[in-house]
Amino acid sequence: MRSDRDVPVVVIGAGQAGLAVAYYLHRFELTAGQDFVVLDRGPDAGGAWQHRWQSLRLGSAHRVHDLPGMAELGLSFETAERDVPARAVVSNYYRRYEEHFQLAVERPVRVRSVVNSGADLQVHTDSGSIGTRFVVNATGTWGAPFIPHYPGAMAFAGRHLHTADYVSAEDYRDKNVLVVGGGTSAIGFMLELEGVAANLNWVSRRPIDWIDTELLDVEAAAAAVAAQDRAARAGHPLPSIVSGTGVPKTRRIAAGINRGLLVAKPMFSVLEPGGARWSDGSFVPADAIIWATGFRPELRHLAPLKLRESAGGVTVASGASWTDPRIFLAGYGPQASTIGASRAGRTIARQIMALL
Numbered sequence: 001m002r003s004d005r006d007v008p009v010v011v012i013g014a015g016q017a018g019l020a021v022a023y024y025l026h027r028f029e030l031t032a033g034q035d036f037v038v039l040d041r042g043p044d045a046g047g048a049w050q051h052r053w054q055s056l057r058l059g060s061a062h063r064v065h066d067l068p069g070m071a072e073l074g075l076s077f078e079t080a081e082r083d084v085p086a087r088a089v090v091s092n093y094y095r096r097y098e099e100h101f102q103l104a105v106e107r108p109v110r111v112r113s114v115v116n117s118g119a120d121l122q123v124h125t126d127s128g129s130i131g132t133r134f135v136v137n138a139t140g141t142w143g144a145p146f147i148p149h150y151p152g153a154m155a156f157a158g159r160h161l162h163t164a165d166y167v168s169a170e171d172y173r174d175k176n177v178l179v180v181g182g183g184t185s186a187i188g189f190m191l192e193l194e195g196v197a198a199n200l201n202w203v204s205r206r207p208i209d210w211i212d213t214e215l216l217d218v219e220a221a222a223a224a225v226a227a228q229d230r231a232a233r234a235g236h237p238l239p240s241i242v243s244g245t246g247v248p249k250t251r252r253i254a255a256g257i258n259r260g261l262l263v264a265k266p267m268f269s270v271l272e273p274g275g276a277r278w279s280d281g282s283f284v285p286a287d288a289i290i291w292a293t294g295f296r297p298e299l300r301h302l303a304p305l306k307l308r309e310s311a312g313g314v315t316v317a318s319g320a321s322w323t324d325p326r327i328f329l330a331g332y333g334p335q336a337s338t339i340g341a342s343r344a345g346r347t348i349a350r351q352i353m354a355l356l
């Protein structure tokens with residue numbers, strides 16, 4: 001199949017990772033729209049943040065690192081408003097970034113597949129094909145929600161939903177709700193649903209590893225990033241970040257623990273039509289189960305390139321695929337945070353410049 005156009009570098013995704021790569025390509029004097037293109041399937045600027053729920057705010061639990069080159073413009077996240085939804089703050093910030101650095105993001109453009117074309121690649125999108133030499137995949141995880149399987153899941157008569165489907169607490173007024181997961185999203189849902197849901201229960205596969213500080217433990221965070229790096233380098237599936245960092249007890253969370261709200265039960269053993277049952281026979285009724293059980297890297301469109309190892313992951317070091325030198329994965333593994341994604345920009349853009 002012929003390409004509709006040829007562009008040396010295609011960046012898929014305009015979240016923190018894709019924008020950071022585009023920024024450095026631009027700084028290394030490549031021209032957006034000509035030497036590289038950034039494609040994003042979202043309707044607007046903001047990466048996955050534009051899809052997050054209305055009540056999510058930037059603050060102590062959710063902190064966003066500046067994009068490279070932006071703080072110098074006086075548009076730092078440190079000065080971002082804290083009473084405005086995170087999705088509005090981040091979308092607005094990314095939009096101004098794209099405009100200022102003329103990154104010419106093409107949207108909405110969904111990449112359906114990336115395939116071999118001789119020594120090069122073809123990127124098939126819902127609006128034509130692009131021939132290219134290098135692909136930077138910066139597609140994040142929001143589009144690949146993970147829900148573990150439990151016996152009886154199909155028999156449950158209520159609604160299963162994932163973090164990615166959550167809109168607002170009002171949808172659960174006077175309902176029986178079960179929240180599953182041990183991270184900040186599950187905790188945020190518990191705090192929001194208190195006093196709204198008729199019956200609220202929380203379960204976690206692991207005991208919650210509370211840490212007695214307001215902010216993330218820097219050493220634990222570094223160790224969690226190192227564990228991600230080891231897994232990515234070995235081609236293993238990525239471990240959960242939260243299981244490595246613990247959950248900081250902010251004042252709001254500590255108060256929730258003290259009043260008995262934030263006390264997670266162990267996992268149930270089976271789901272029944274009306275709720276969840278434990279092996280000791282106890283039962284909680286549920287109309288809805290909110291699975292705050294994380295996400296996986298969204299890599300389906302790369303399947304034709306056969307990057308997946310038998311160990312279950314993709315082998316990635318410093319943002320580069322070890323299997324295919326034409327493919328970079330920005331925001332993957334150790335880079336999967338806004339700080340990691342911002343740093344990935346320089347690392348990946350430099351490697352591409354050396355190869356072009």
Ligand code: FAD
Nearest residue numbers: 013015016017041047048062063111139140331336337338
């Ligand atoms: P994304 O922001 O997900 O961007 C990926 C982009 O790729 C999207 O715009 C999407 O439209 C596009 N895309 C995907 N597939 C395709 C396709 N096939 N074709 C075209 N475009 C495509 N990190 C922090 O540092 N601080 C936080 O406070 C924080 N809070 C978080 C809260 C939640 C609920 C979650 C789920 C994650 C949070 N993270 C946080 C992690 C953080 O969101 C990410 O590490 C970072 O923002 C991800 O940036 P990204 O560019 O990799 O991905």
